[in-house]
Amino acid sequence: MENQDYHMTPEQFRIEGKKIIDWIADYYQQIEKYPVLSQVKPGEILSVLPENPPQKGESMDSMMKDIDEKIMPGITHWQSPNFFAYFPSNTSFPSILGDLVSSGLGVQGMIWATSPAATELETRVLDWLAEMMGMPEKFKSTSSGGGVIQDTASTSALTAIIAARERATKFESNQKGVRQKLVAYISTQTHSSLEKAIKMAGIGKDNLRLIDVDEHFAMQPELLRKEIQTDKEAGLIPFFICGALGTTSSNAMDPLRKIGEIANREECWFHIDAAMSGTAMLCPEFRHLMDGVELADSYCFNPHKWMFTNFDCDVFWVANRNELINTFSILPEYLKNKATASGAVFDYRDWHVQLGRRFRSLKLWFVIRHYGVEGLQFHIRKHIKLSQLFTKWVEDSADFELVVEPPLNLVCFRHKNGDEFNMKLMNAVNETGKVFFTHTKLNGQVVLRMSIGQTFTDEQHLTKAWDLISTTAKEL
Amino acid sequence: MENQDYHMTPEQFRIEGKKIIDWIADYYQQIEKYPVLSQVKPGEILSVLPENPPQKGESMDSMMKDIDEKIMPGITHWQSPNFFAYFPSNTSFPSILGDLVSSGLGVQGMIWATSPAATELETRVLDWLAEMMGMPEKFKSTSSGGGVIQDTASTSALTAIIAARERATKFESNQKGVRQKLVAYISTQTHSSLEKAIKMAGIGKDNLRLIDVDEHFAMQPELLRKEIQTDKEAGLIPFFICGALGTTSSNAMDPLRKIGEIANREECWFHIDAAMSGTAMLCPEFRHLMDGVELADSYCFNPHKWMFTNFDCDVFWVANRNELINTFSILPEYLKNKATASGAVFDYRDWHVQLGRRFRSLKLWFVIRHYGVEGLQFHIRKHIKLSQLFTKWVEDSADFELVVEPPLNLVCFRHKNGDEFNMKLMNAVNETGKVFFTHTKLNGQVVLRMSIGQTFTDEQHLTKAWDLISTTAKEL
Numbered sequence: 044m045e046n047q048d049y050h051m052t053p054e055q056f057r058i059e060g061k062k063i064i065d066w067i068a069d070y071y072q073q074i075e076k077y078p079v080l081s082q083v084k085p086g087e088i089l090s091v092l093p094e095n096p097p098q099k100g101e102s103m104d105s106m107m108k109d110i111d112e113k114i115m116p117g118i119t120h121w122q123s124p125n126f127f128a129y130f131p132s133n134t135s136f137p138s139i140l141g142d143l144v145s146s147g148l149g150v151q152g153m154i155w156a157t158s159p160a161a162t163e164l165e166t167r168v169l170d171w172l173a174e175m176m177g178m179p180e181k182f183k184s185t186s187s188g189g190g191v192i193q194d195t196a197s198t199s200a201l202t203a204i205i206a207a208r209e210r211a212t213k214f215e216s217n218q219k220g221v222r223q224k225l226v227a228y229i230s231t232q233t234h235s236s237l238e239k240a241i242k243m244a245g246i247g248k249d250n251l252r253l254i255d256v257d258e259h260f261a262m263q264p265e266l267l268r269k270e271i272q273t274d275k276e277a278g279l280i281p282f283f284i285c286g287a288l289g290t291t292s293s294n295a296m297d298p299l300r301k302i303g304e305i306a307n308r309e310e311c312w313f314h315i316d317a318a319m320s321g322t323a324m325l326c327p328e329f330r331h332l333m334d335g336v337e338l339a340d341s342y343c344f345n346p347h348k349w350m351f352t353n354f355d356c357d358v359f360w361v362a363n364r365n366e367l368i369n370t371f372s373i374l375p376e377y378l379k380n381k382a383t384a385s386g387a388v389f390d391y392r393d394w395h396v397q398l399g400r401r402f403r404s405l406k407l408w409f410v411i412r413h414y415g416v417e418g419l420q421f422h423i424r425k426h427i428k429l430s431q432l433f434t435k436w437v438e439d440s441a442d443f444e445l446v447v448e449p450p451l452n453l454v455c456f457r458h459k460n461g462d463e464f465n466m467k468l469m470n471a472v473n474e475t476g477k478v479f480f481t482h483t484k485l486n487g488q489v490v491l492r493m494s495i496g497q498t499f500t501d502e503q504h505l506t507k508a509w510d511l512i513s514t515t516a517k518e519l
Numbered sequence: 520m521e522n523q524d525y526h527m528t529p530e531q532f533r534i535e536g537k538k539i540i541d542w543i544a545d546y547y548q549q550i551e552k553y554p555v556l557s558q559v560k561p562g563e564i565l566s567v568l569p570e571n572p573p574q575k576g577e578s579m580d581s582m583m584k585d586i587d588e589k590i591m592p593g594i595t596h597w598q599s600p601n602f603f604a605y606f607p608s609n610t611s612f613p614s615i616l617g618d619l620v621s622s623g624l625g626v627q628g629m630i631w632a633t634s635p636a637a638t639e640l641e642t643r644v645l646d647w648l649a650e651m652m653g654m655p656e657k658f659k660s661t662s663s664g665g666g667v668i669q670d671t672a673s674t675s676a677l678t679a680i681i682a683a684r685e686r687a688t689k690f691e692s693n694q695k696g697v698r699q700k701l702v703a704y705i706s707t708q709t710h711s712s713l714e715k716a717i718k719m720a721g722i723g724k725d726n727l728r729l730i731d732v733d734e735h736f737a738m739q740p741e742l743l744r745k746e747i748q749t750d751k752e753a754g755l756i757p758f759f760i761c762g763a764l765g766t767t768s769s770n771a772m773d774p775l776r777k778i779g780e781i782a783n784r785e786e787c788w789f790h791i792d793a794a795m796s797g798t799a800m801l802c803p804e805f806r807h808l809m810d811g812v813e814l815a816d817s818y819c820f821n822p823h824k825w826m827f828t829n830f831d832c833d834v835f836w837v838a839n840r841n842e843l844i845n846t847f848s849i850l851p852e853y854l855k856n857k858a859t860a861s862g863a864v865f866d867y868r869d870w871h872v873q874l875g876r877r878f879r880s881l882k883l884w885f886v887i888r889h890y891g892v893e894g895l896q897f898h899i900r901k902h903i904k905l906s907q908l909f910t911k912w913v914e915d916s917a918d919f920e921l922v923v924e925p926p927l928n929l930v931c932f933r934h935k936n937g938d939e940f941n942m943k944l945m946n947a948v949n950e951t952g953k954v955f956f957t958h959t960k961l962n963g964q965v966v967l968r969m970s971i972g973q974t975f976t977d978e979q980h981l982t983k984a985w986d987l988i989s990t991t992a993k994e995l
Contacts, residue, residue, distance in 0.1 A: 049894030050974070051612035053544040060540035063616055067536070067623035068529040081635050085863040088639035096647035100891040103616070106884075110620065117636025122625045129633070129853065132875070134625040136527035140539055140579070142622045144586065146829050147543035149598045149610040157605070159557050160593025163564035171572035194670060195875040205719055220723030221697040235851040236874055243681055243872065245721015247696030292853055347875070353622050354877050375711040377605065377768055377959040377968070387561040396719065396872070398712055399608070399671045399823070401830050408582075415576040418525030470857075483853040492853070498526070 049100060059103045066107065067139065071499075074123050078476025081119045088117040119479065124499040127480040127508060130291065130319045130453075131496030135351035141409030142353055145402040152400040155388035156380040162389055165192055165404035168411065169358060175416055176324040176344075179337040182360040184389070190360040191394040192403045196318040197236035199343035199359040202367070202395050204237075204244045204283055207312030207340070209370040211282035217370065221245040226274045227283040228252045230262035230297060232290040234316060250279075259447060260295035260485065262286065268305055283312045288333055288344075289320030292483040293446070293490070294453040296320075296332050303338025315342040318357070319496070322349040323427070323451050326420050332450065340366075349426075349452070349496045350419065352410050356403055359395075368393045422498075426452045429505050430495045436509050442516055446490050454493040455485065458516055462489040471515050478508045525576060535579045542583065543615065547975075550599050554952025557595045564593040595955065600975040603956040603984060606767065606795045606929075607972030611827035617885030618829055621878040628876040631864035632856045638865055641668060641880035644887065645834060651892055652800040652820075655813040658836040660865070665840045667870040668879045670831040672794040673712035675819035678835060678843070678871050680713075680720045680759055683788030683816070685846040687758035693846065697721040702750045703759040704728045706738035706773060708766040710792060726755075735923060736771035736961065738762065744781050759788045764809055764820075765796030768959040769922070769966070770929040772796075772808050779814025791818040794833070795972070798825040799903070799927050802896050808926065816842075825902075825928070825972045826895065828886050832879055835871075844869045898974075902928045905981050906971045912985050918992055922966050930969040931961065934992055938965040947991050954984045 051059070091113045121132050152161030169190030170183045182188045193199045204227065208216050212223050225246055229237045231253045241251045252274070254267045271281045284306045286297040299315060306313035315336065321344020323329040336342065343359045346352035361367050372393040374383070382388045392398045411419070430452045437443045437456045446455040458465050466482065466489055473479050483490050495505065527535070567589045597608050628637030645666030646659050658664045669675045680703065684692050688699050701722055705713045707729045717727045728750070730743045747757045760782045762773040775791060782789035791812065797820020799805040812818065819835045822828035837843050848869040850859070858864045868874045887895070906928045913919045913932045922931040934941050942958065942965055949955050959966050971981065 049890050049897055051889060053548050053612075056547075056612040056616075057540060057544045059612070059616060060543070060619070061537045063619055063623075064533060064536035064540060067619070068533045070623060071532075072529050080632075083635050085631070085635070085858055085861065086639070088636045089643055092640065092643040096651050096887055097891045098893055100894050101888045103613070103889070106888055114636045114640065117634065117639060118624060118626055119632070119634045121627055121633075132625065132627040134622070136529075136532040136535075137579070139619075139622045139625075140532075140535060143536070143539055143543070143615075143619055146610070146615045146618045147539075147546060148594060149608065149615075149829050150594055151597055151608040151830055155561070156556075156595070157597075158593065158595045159559050159561070160564045160590045163562070163593060164568065164590065167565055167568045167570075170570075175572050195873045197874045198872060201719075201872065208721075216721060216723065217718040218723055219725050220701070221721035225696070235849040239847065239849050239872075242693040243677075244719065245684075245692060245697035247692065247694055249695050291851075353625050354627055354875060371715065373711040373715050375767070377957060382561055385561065396674060396677065396715075397671045398673045399830060411572055412577045412582055413527065413579070414525050415573045417574055418576050421525055481853060 071122070074120055075125065077115070077120050077123070079120050079123045079125045079479035080473045080476060081117050082476060083117050088113065122497065124497050124501065124504040125478045125508065126497050127478065127493045127495060129481055130494050131349050132347060132354055133349060133351055133496060133498045134353035135410060135498050137409040137413035138351055138353045138406045141406030145405045148402060150402050152402055153392045153398050154378060154380070154383060154390040156382050158402065161400070161402045161404070162391060164408060165391065166389060168404045168408050171411060172358060173360065176321070177327065177330050178360065181362045182342065187364065188360060188362045189364045190358055191391050193357040193359045193395055194355040195357050196316060196343050196345055197239065198396060199357055200236050200285070200314065200316065201240040201243055202359060203312065203314040203341045204240045204246070206367050206370045207283040208244055208246065210312060210366050211280060214369065224279045225282045226250045226252060226279045228254055228267055228270065228281065229285045230254045230256050230287065232256055232260050232292055232295055233285055233287055234291050234318070237285050256295065260290060260293050262297040262302060264298055264301035264305060267302060271305065271309055281309050281311050283314065285314045285316055288315055288317035289451065293455045293485055294320065294450055296450050299333060300335025300338065303335040307338050312340045313338055315339045317342060317344040319345065319348040320451055322346070323423055325416065325423055329451065346407055346410070350410065351414065351498055352407055356407060371395060426496050426500070429500065429502060430454050432502065433493055433495065433505055433509065440513065442513070446485055452495045455490045457488065457490050464519065465489045465491055467519060468512070468516050471519060472512055475511065478511055547598070550596055551601065553591070553596050553599070555596050555599045555601050555955035556949045556952060557593050558952060559593050564589065598973065600973050600977065600980040601954045601984065602973050603954065603969045603971060605957055606970050607825050608823060608830055609825060609827055609972060609974045610829035611886060611974050613885040613889035614827055614829045614882045617882030621881045624878060626878050628878055629868045629874050630854060630856070630859060630866040632858050634878065637876070637878045637880070638867060640884060641867065642865060644880045644884050647887060648834060649836065652797070653803065653806050654836065657838045658818065663840065664836060664838045666834055666836040667867050669833040669835045669871055671833050672792055672819050672821055673715065674872060675833055675835040676712050676761070676790065676792065677716040677719055679788065679790040679817040680716045680722070682843050682846045683759040684720060684722065686788060686842050687756060690845065700755045701758045702726045702728060702755045704730055704743055704746065704757065705761045706730045706732050706763065708732050708736050708768055708771055709761055709763055710767050713761050732771065736766060736769045738773045738778060740774055740777035740781060743778060747781065747785055757785050757787050759790065761790045761792055764791055764793035765927065769931045769961055770796065770926055772926050775809060776811025776814065779811040783814050788816045789814055791815045793818060793820040795821065795824045796927055798822070799899055801892065801899055805927065822883055826886065827890065827974055828883055832883060847871060902972050905976065905978060906930050908978065909969055909971065909981055909985065916989065918989070922961055928971045931966045933964065933966050940995065941965045941967055943995060944988070944992050947995065948988055951987065954987055
């Protein structure tokens with residue numbers, strides 16, 4: 044250590060910080076050299092990390108050397124243009140820089156007073172986004188609702204379910220615990236986080252109905268209606284319905300208007316989970332998919348999936364913010380302040396589970412301002428065109444078949460040789476390290492998924508991926 | 520836009536990134552020029568931000584100009600050495616750099632396979648920390664337990680309560696909903712997040728007992744014992760007790776051994792919330808405060824408070840990881856993989872609420888390696904010595920009095936002129952912008968709090984703060 048107090052000085056930070064900026068730029072320029080899916084075995088990374096913490100400080104050079112030598116082999120490269128697995132979790136240089144400013148400022152925006160700019164920029168950016176996405180007025184802060192940044196769609200689902208529970212029980216569950224016979228409804232294809240949230244909120248899995256889907260894997264509203272009827276006749280209280288604007292497994296689009304009409308009629312909270320596909324609403328030509336959104340009580344989508352904003356950044360909008368605040372608000376003496384008492388400000392810690400808050404709107408602001416609405420639209424349209432191209436290749440192939448018509452940027456397909464062959468094919472391709480894609484099951488059958496949405500994915504990457512998949516299939 | 524695809528190129532990123540590194544270094548060098556507490560009025564920042572999103576992309580220069588002119592006036596400077604409010608939420612240059620590497624890599628470590636290094640570095644670093652803090656073996660991954668990084672202590676509390684609920688009901692609550700008459704115990708001084716978590720988990724506020732405290736504001740174990748007895752006689756099921764290693768209001772230390780013995784005997788889950796003060800356990804001379812920790816089922820502390828690691832980073836340890844995993848695990852088809860099936864790896868998404876995970880162990884790794892154990896100890900000891908110095912000034916003063924003996928780095932004091940005067944004094948000092956500190960209430964009386972733990976706080980800052988407080992008191 045040069046300085047006796049162990050701190051890195053601002054001058055050292057300038058030097059080390061700039062080296063890391065270059066390291067990141069180098070990483071993106073060389074990213075295709077790495078195997079997309081990490082090829083290490085369980086315990087391999089652990090075994091090269093020292094068992095005991097250092098007593099004396101070490102240099103940044105030694106740390107960055109360890110990143111290169113010990114950490115990089117264990118990285119699965121989500122930012123590679125050859126990453127087609129799960130869902131995109133893309134980022135962009137402006138987002139990285141916005142997040143860097145946030146780390147530098149190190150403000151904790153739990154309430155308005157602890158950094159007014161952190162609260163008010165978030166309010167403004169989420170109102171911008173509502174406009175950019177064609178969301179109804181009621182979801183804006185200038186109306187009865189508003190948005191808040193959450194970490195993930197899982198937490199948004201939990202937040203929505205708890206607020207719904209309190210509305211349905213007139214805040215009795217918060218007071219007495221879950222005593223009433225509440226029932227919630229999702230489809231068989233809804234994301235697992237909904238089941239997890241239903242458990243966490245004390246509702247219980249037995250009180251979650253999985254409504255069957257149609258041939259496009261979308262919820263059947265008529266079955267939903269019947270199930271609610273049955274439950275009501277049994278003395279149960281329907282309180283929550285989740286519709287998916289794009290399921291995780293196959294990107295199925297639930298009929299939101301029909302579900303919303305049932306929800307409104309039955310006085311159920313209607314939550315829309317648009318985690319990945321919500322980003323497509325940037326383009327007016329895809330907004331037919333969210334027809335009925337004005338019937339929703341809450342809606343979430345993740346700029347950290349497909350909108351070039353680094354994890355974590357989930358946008359959660361509600362139609363009536365008071366229902367949310369009345370559910371989550373707690374005000375201990377040590378957080379009381381004039382601004383909160385005046386009622387003129389939002390204290391976002393009352394809008395969700397956590398108290399502490401990072402200044403996450405900065406990265407979103409940087410992304411929106413760097414690309415502009417037209418730049419973001421350009422990339423979403425490009426990804427969807429690439430998906431259509433891949434779809435055509437599958438349809439033109441003798442060996443493969445399309446499983447469902449892709450509404451946006453996820454192509455579900457399979458080789459005609461059956462489940463075992465498809466799994467073998469996928470593993471063989473992934474083990475080359477050149478491409479990484481994953482599978483699901485639909486109607487009990489193994490289905491391969493190409494999820495197209497990485498920041499730098501171009502036609503050349505997709506072409507190479509398809510060549511590799513089809514060649515490997517022939518070889519096996 | 521120079522390039523037709525709207526992206527920032529790696530070369531532009533090198534230039535813009537280095538400018539922001541310099542901007543951050545400049546910020547820390549000039550931080551004392553800003554008013555610590557933002558002086559803006561509600562709506563002031565909002566009013567200078569455009570109402571509509573930009574259609575066309577904008578330059579980084581225009582964004583950074585807006586940061587300087589529009590955002591900075593609305594920042595409350597948590598990283599100022601003159602920040603003594605609430606609790607520290609400090610950071611350090613190595614942490615900012617670790618977080619930058621994480622943003623750059625952009626990996627999503629939800630399960631082992633999606634980036635083995637993100638999982639295994641986290642496991643190793645939290646085992647290091649367990650050793651650094653003198654935690655019992657059972658909390659290490661090499662034993663029955665292990666640690667996981669959560670966002671906040673609020674979420675850790677919720678996680679502990681839900682796992683406790685499931686253990687107590689033999690996983691019946693997850694299945695059927697909360698039906699049994701569960702009761703939880705905290706003290707009147709326990710953090711508000713516990714009450715919030717009890718509500719969220721469907722237990723209900725009526726089933727949360729607030730045990731009275733002694734003259735040091737620590738929970739009275741004898742009253743806890745009696746309350747449990749009463750509840751059992753009423754047919755209720757005690758299931759969860761939280762002890763505080765440092766309450767938020769006054770840094771009171773609950774008698775953990777006595778509480779733990781009761782918890783173990785009554786088969787209640789024992790959670791220890793050491794959010795801020797846990798960091799002091801780096802120094803063996805303060806570990807008497809955690810006497811009894813081996814009786815705990817879970818324990819959390821926040822490196823993002825007092826350990827130079829930027830928000831968010833809460834460390835949550837459990838004694839028995841299987842209880843946690845059995846509570847939170849869900850495995851949809853699209854996340855199945857060989858490593859998970861082998862049982863040889865941790866999938867941390869099963870250890871908490873969220874599915875998605877940022878690579879947060881990097882910043883913790885950088886901090887521990889940069890400072891070394893001895894560098895971290897140096898700063899904790901320095902902060903505690905500064906608190907003792909401030910305590911002496913208060914005791915030597917004719918106008919002020921100490922409210923409780925500070926165990927660590929929080930000094931609770933008040934002017935002898937009564938509540939109204941203390942509030943007036945605090946507001947007057949904070950409005951100068953030179954210092955920011957906050958208040959609480961203890962025994963119904965307003966108490967001023969000096970929370971000493973910012974990264975760059977030295978004796979000179981504390982001296983100036985005390986001069987300002989005592990001079991202002993004389994002038995009022």
